[in-house]
Amino acid sequence: QQPVQSPQAVILREGEDAVINCSSSKALYSVHWYRQKHGEAPVFLMILLKGGEQKGHEKISASFNEKKQQSSLYLTASQLSYSGTYFCGSPAGGGADGLTFGKGTHLIIQP
């Protein structure tokens, strides 16, 4: 089943913070986060493999609560380059490496 992302869209001013949530009705064994800019391929941000794991680089970080079957992506002091659509994905199952993605969160950063 497809993860559910919220919010669907966010408009921020440069320098503001944002949180994007991803939840699932089925067990999440890993969560993958991607960002896609218009007309481009999704770009890998990070993968969280264990419940409670937190990761981050620069001003983008994420947490994974396995028990609650949810993950959150945190964007701190957002920059114009953070604009795009953010997707969370979870394994499609069957031991395969494919992912089932949420519908995405559109993030617009204004100067």
Added chain:
Amino acid sequence: KAGVTQTPRYLIKTRGQQVTLSCSPISGHRSVSWYQQTPGQGLQFLFEYFSETQRNKGNFPGRFSGRQFSNSRSEMNVSTLELGDSALYLCASSLAGPGGNTIYFGEGSWLTVV
């Protein structure tokens, strides 16, 4: 290291025709997965191949098929094209080792069905 390469990048087909899209994974990657992306449905999983075997398939009709070769390169085919098949088709590759694997996407093939 070269990334995931997809060909062709753009193509226009007529309803009822068939199309074959090609994907070359990152060197050393053994898993290839395919996705369809449309404005209405978002990014949807089509199927995943590992060692020439399909390990999982998304909820798509049988008109959508794929295969993987011994060198890990993959192709997907869509037969009897419909207008609704117009989409960006993305290929992704990963190492397919134990544990969660980072999946890297190609630039995609833009298919327009007229």
